[in-house]
Amino acid sequence: MGNLAKTNRTGKAVKATAMPNLSERFTPTQLAEAITAKRTGMKLSLVDVSEALSISKPTLVKIEKGNTNVKLTNLLKVMEYLGLSFSLLCDDATSKEGTEVSDDWY
Amino acid sequence: MGNLAKTNRTGKAVKATAMPNLSERFTPTQLAEAITAKRTGMKLSLVDVSEALSISKPTLVKIEKGNTNVKLTNLLKVMEYLGLSFSLLCDDATSKEGTEVSDDWY
């Protein structure tokens, strides 16, 4: 298939894909990779997560493939379950290079 | 109604709601408030944005109300148009207090 490894048949899930650095702006694909990396790192299978959250496996796969035609609530459920959350960046002209936003927006 | 102000009839849109600090973990409602704040700060009306992105006004309103039963792609379009983007936080036990994530995840 691709990038699996580690344990199986005894210890829950498979391998851990590399975790990308997402402290800056990122693409949906990169987010998806981070989710998969976190899940596999926690030794959880797709079915583990989908059953825990009552989300179907095909939907979970869509999320982990970076498909943005998914409901926001489903993405958020998965992220929360895996211990991931967003912070917000304001990439406007005036702010200094990738600064984390606080008050001074527009 | 509520919290509008500033210009109208000549200069495009209305008022600017206060911009919340979202450098840390935030709720969908807070994100929604940030989007509204950014849009109004840019003097754009709901219709300005909805027409520019080919997203209906009711959907935009849902997004700005913090309703998470919306498609991820629509939220992302709005955020990109307004110059907002996400970064990712890993709120797990081991990382030190709200640190921005880089490589060391699980």
Added chain:
DNA sequence: GTTATAAGTCAAATATAATTAACTTATAGA
């Protein structure tokens, strides 16, 4: 090799988000 589990895909049915159009309410200017 065989076997068991995880990953991933697929089509049909269901659930629901999005659109449309019309409408009400609120704001700010004249």
Added chain:
DNA sequence: TCTATAAGTTAATTATATTTGACTTATAAC
């Protein structure tokens, strides 16, 4: 006040995301 625009809601329809179940492929233990 009156007027024009923005905000916000609503119901009916359309579009599509989600689910279900079965299925194939890939991995890793034996």
